[in-house]
Amino acid sequence: MEQRQFGNTDLVASAVGFGTWEMSTTMYGHIDVDEAARAVNMAIDRGITLFDTAEVYGPYHSEELLAKALGNRRNEIVLVTKVGFDYDDTPQVIGRNSKKAHIIEHTDDCLRRLNTDFVDLMLIHWPDHDTPIEETMEGLEELKQSGKIRHYGVSNFNIDMMEECEQYGHIAANQVGYNMYDRRMESRVLPWCQANGVGYMAYGSLGFGLLTGAFTPETTFEEGDWRRSGNAFNLPLFQEEHFRKEVEVTNRLVELADGYNKTVAQLALAWVLDHPAVSCALVGMRNERELEENVAATDWKLNEEIRNGINEIFEDVGVPTYQNAPQAI
Secondary structure: OOEEEOOOOOOEEEOEEEEOHHHHOOOEOOOOHHHHHHHHHHHHHOOOOEEEOOOOOOOOHHHHHHHHHHHHHHHHOEEEEEEOEEEOOOOOEEEEOOOHHHHHHHHHHHHHHHOOOOEEEEEEOOOOOOOOHHHHHHHHHHHHHHOOEEEEEEEOOOHHHHHHHOOOOOOOEEEEEOEOOEOOOOOOHHHHHHHOOOEEEEEOOOHHHOOOOOOOOOOOOOOOEHHHHOOEOOEOOOOHHHHHHHHHHHHHHHHHHHOOOOOHHHHHHHHHHOOOOEEEEEEEOOOHHHHHHHHHHHHOOOOHHHHHHHHHHHHHHOOOOOOOOOOOO
8 A cells, every 4th residue: 555645744644544434323324333343454454554533423423433443453553533613412513613722622532532542633624713723723732742643734724724824833734625526626725735745635535425336317315414415515516417417427437447447436546646735535435345446546547548538528528627616614
C-alpha cells in the first residue's frame, strides 16, 4: 500500500483511508456490525493504516465500534476523529460548537470511546461561524501540547478560514469532499493546500456509492439513509433527474475501467489519488470484496488517455462536475 505524507508535516499514512461513516448504524441504513469489524482487521492486514471516524457518526457509535474492532491493534494505525458539534439528550446534533472548552471536553470523550490515550489527527468537523478561529486554534494547540493529539486540522473549511487558522498554528490537513461528480475543490482549495503544506483528505471518493456501479436508475434509498433526501453537501446528486444521468455516466465508466481490467470503483479512487495535493482518499469498506478492490486501486496510475476518456463521458451525457459551484461550509 502506498504511503503518503500530509503536507509538510511528519504525518504519513496509507493513500487509501478506511472511512467509518457507514459504521454509524444510523446514516446508511442497516449494516452488519460483525462484518464491518472483520473488515477493519483485514484492512490493517492489507496495509491500510489510516482510519477516519467522528463523534457525530452515530452519534458516538462509529468511534465505539471502531475501538472494539481494533482491539489491541490501536498502535498499528493512524487514528483520525472529529469534534465540533453540540448534542441534545437523545443524542442528536443541535448546532456547531468549536469553542475551546468544548473541543477539549469532547476530545476527552472521544479518547474514552476510542479506548486510547491520543489520536494522531483531530479535525474540526465543520466551521463554527459563531466562534473565533483564534479561540478554536488555541484549544487545538493546548490539546497538542498535552499529548492528547499529535496533529490537528479542519474539515470543510474554505481558503479564507484556513489562512486564518495558519495565523495561530499549522493545520496538518483539510478534509473535504472530492470525486468525479464533485470537483468544487479543484480550482482553489486543492491548489492552496498543496502550496501551503496542508494535507488533503478526500471524503466521498466513490461519490457516496455513485461510483461503485451498484445503482440502477430505479435504485431507492431506505429510511434512515441520508441520500434519500436527494442532496449531497449542497449538490443535487441524488435527486431523480440528476441521479438517472449519473447512473448512465457510471455505466459508461464501468466499460472504460473494464478495458483496463479494473472496476469503476478502482477507476474512481485512482482518479482522486491522481491529484498531487491529495494525501488520502477515504472510502467505506463493509466486506472483504470491497476491501480488496479498494486496496488494488493504489497500484493504478492513470494516463492522459484515461483522464480524457473520463471527461468525454461526462460531456457526452451532459452531467456537470460543479467546478464553479460554491463550497459547502
